[in-house]
Amino acid sequence: MKFVFGRQDWNTLRRGQEKCYLLTNEKGGYSCLTMIGSSARQEQVLLMASVKAPNNWVQMVSNVEELIHREGKTVSLLSQEYVGYAHNQEGFRHLQGFEVNPFPHWTYQVQGFRLEKTILLAHGGNQVALDYVLHNGGEEPVVVDLKPWLRMTPKGEMPKIGEKGNVTVSEIHRHGQKLYFACDGELLLEGETWQEDLYFQDDAKDDRSAVGKAFSDHRFRYRLEKGETRRVSLIYSTEPVTASVETLRREELKRQKDLQDQAGITSALGRQLVRAADQFVVDRESTGGKTIIAGYPFFGDWGRDTMIALLGCGIAAGRKADCESIFRTFMAYVHQGLMPNMFPEGDKPPMYNTVDASLLFIYALHAYYEEFKDLDFVREALPVMAEILHWYQKGTDFHIRMDEDGLLEAGGGFEQVTWMDVRIGDVLPTPRHGKPVEINAYWYNALMTMAHFERLLEGEDRAKDYENLAGRVKKSFLEKFWNGEKGCLYDVVSGNPYDAQVRPNQIWAVSLPFGMLDPQREKQVVRKVFEELYTPYGLRSLSPKDPEFKPFYGGSLWDRDTAYHQGTVWAFPLGAYYLAYLKVHGFTAKAAAAVMADLSMLEGTLQEGCIGQIAEIFDGLAPTVSKGCFAQAWSVGELLRALKAAEEILRKQTAEALAEKEV
Template identity: 30%
Template structure:
């Protein structure tokens, strides 16, 4: 099944345990979402039909029950319980699942009776619409459809059980409210008011977290359907006095919006089904903040918004999908970044440098000189903040001009997993990717000064000095770059109590070769050795390992409780987002990239449907893990595909030019011979 804007699963994938592993996601553009599995089983505490932007789980499930004319009752839901029982097992009647234009559709068959469900969210409003349609039934036959609303009201990271008391359910015209926080509307509501005890989420058990909760059966919605008949349920939070549009309208609007997004992406170069799927995936992460500006959710179902993730993903999410106007608004929303760097801790050493990179790439791609003029002082303010020293303790070392992270147990780089005793991968000192980004930021600011008609000689000279120091200081005897130089003894106790250089093999050094103003771009021999080392030890089908298997402390698995998973997070676990820098570094070296993305493109149908997982295990078969929907991962594949297309265009243009020159050379002797005649 090729990935694309339409993905389908047949009866085996739907009705077997395989259907418990594929997850779907629908978002509302404000940070709220609905998510679950193809088969319908809630395997995570986060699965539900309505989750608010504040990440509170509201409507957990809507269980359909069909009563046939002869009185037979067929339950189409599927739940797992702490006893190990799966009951009901309605997925055995599920013959088809489809994700088309971002809208999931399920189809159950009970003999000649076929029931479909579609689900969509109102863009810009935390509300979900669920539409049921009786697709087929014997002539003259009607069936009864009952929909049981299983509710809760808790933070998505927690559980709620009967000991806290039942939610406060109030019957209102058209449906009911829960704890005054959200409302569920549908036809002929009949209250129940009882606990469904010990609902079990197997993925939480696998993550070493509490897997059991109790759900409140608030009541049922009832309808009698004949073939072609529909029944709809809506759930929404926020202003309960202002209900959302009718559910069928919400579904139709969601499809229209998805097709519009695909047309926009096509103008930016999207061509095939993979491009379409990724463009729709990108949209799930782009949300509108309370102040009206765009922001980026780092991943679903448990991440929030972070500067580093947003700016690392910027090119893929906004530029590769034709959403540069939204991107410009997002960049403008960070105009106070230099102030924040000096006034309060960001807990982020490199996010501001990724911001400089995103701004320069946006302006280079769009030619927006007005934005360049507006943001140049901000970018120069970022450079000044690093020069003076940030509140996080990141500063320029006057001895060599490189960026230094003071030893403060904070874990400020992207490898920021930590335990109570401190960071798991402490990288205080001078990390290679931080200084590659530093050199790139200086180059970017110099380029923008020139674009704005201002003298750039001073910043270019500073960039050249940093570039030379990066090549000098980070070149390691092993043939690749040190991961950290001047590593602090407090962070590296095995370093003999003195500052030392760490030659551990990680993917971080790729930024020294892949960025637009990469400090080691001219070091062809060194780049070749680095790419050989990285490709042989770190490259996997789903991304790059964060640590080579031969290195001390390598973890090939990412599973178990919080501590073992965090310990493995940056110690061998595969990260898909590093595919972007790897592809760019290979293209810069003139090396082939054919097939590099084939596996991660096929992965679009494996875990988070239409999306790319955050991480995978370092050891084969590289089981996807972490968040099944990751902004940086999706953005990296989008961007990598875009730069590969652009490279092919350049090669084709160059080949055509060379062919014309060859034809001209071949024609010259004939012209001379004709002249002699």
């Protein structure tokens, strides 16, 4: 999709900072600035390198300032907010247009001089390229300087005045970091200058550190005569520069088209979601395989997020080899039936505080088989699945165990084991210890999936054992989870008052391949979720009718975390809602068309926040502005697979209609 914006979108600096672009490089590194080219967060920089994939981040290049010298005057095209607002740089006053298609592209004009800029990021390396077209339409010569502003410090830190650095004709050394550059302009080395008191308004809104700085010690100069047009480029990289800008552009355009074609999705929205999904699939150096970044700009790769996101970002996108790499990475780290929630960095051990990652692994394997029909890989993974189910029955860490009724219970004390897992000191705003509804839906689904795979692999006796246990789980689930008063499912069975809160977790009891509810109750759950939780951008984490509902997400860490799962809208459960909707309506073409119509409303949020991406969360009462991570893997992945499911139903109907017509 092509996203185009005009001067009405940045009539003030603050408005111009409402949207940003995102380019990623498969290593976890990225480039991200606002649509006016400024930084509204510390993490928004021209080059955030990942020096060890996927999340050992170093802020290399903060920005590049373009300075136009003509007729004795200098005009800066840089935009940036500063503490106190008195010294804001407002280069956006000269910005005529901005678009993303798929690279961010700006057009500036200063009287008769025009500057066009495109930013590209090399796939597979920490290399950012700025591609310029300079045109002097005036009567007098024009001198253009490209002045980089650097940080060269780990993410979350700022450079310090007085630190020693060195610039040569092609390298910069500072703070233990090395940065290479290539430019066809005249290199001018100069004394160090500083940008101090940079102000990051989005960090300030979230009560994060909101002040930063950057330094510059060189620039590149061009002189253009009357009527002259010149194409120039500037590249910064953590490795010696070898590829040209045109090579980077050509290779990246082809790579993205191939990914979109591979997914087999034809709609413009779907192909954009495939492109968005690609930005999360990255390398993990410590395991030598692939993983999925949970969200930009804050998160690394987590077990639960990876397994949910993999359903769309990997399987629905047709990325078979990447799926297998991710599966094998997690399979290698299974411990007493648990898969890592967080991978080790350096010598640190993995963290296993998640009850759902292992069950979601089995769910994802079922989806993998349905998409790719690779029984050999299922056979490879079967022992790991059996180990998971064994330990969940026997009991493992974090109070995860099968109760005598066959249902799973998990969590104790201050443990956080489901996705609603916020902890603030000694406070759990959304305690879900006991028997969570989605965990038991995953549990039944895992048992039935295992029985299905055993039967495919000729393990008939073992298949019957799993089915018998699943039957016991189903009987207990139907007895204990149905809330007849509200016509939906309890969120948790724990004997606490909050068990009956209306939350989105019940939707997975309908959307999973193997469900326990009869068709009528499935329809009731979908209806209840639609009535109290549905919004076009996601599902509310708590019904607005609940006295604990919080309509707004923002402010201090305490305010944010106490609202996180108390009404805040989450995008990713919307995918399960649409899949459940298709199911209860018989997977008809009419239902698929309705889902496609609803999904089309996502085009609004694709143009808000991070352009072309879907955010983590939105406010509960009025979900209009993206919040949390501006690009979230499971948000994109879940909506991508729902769209693909609807699209395939419509495609099948069209094919059947054509076949009947020919007959």
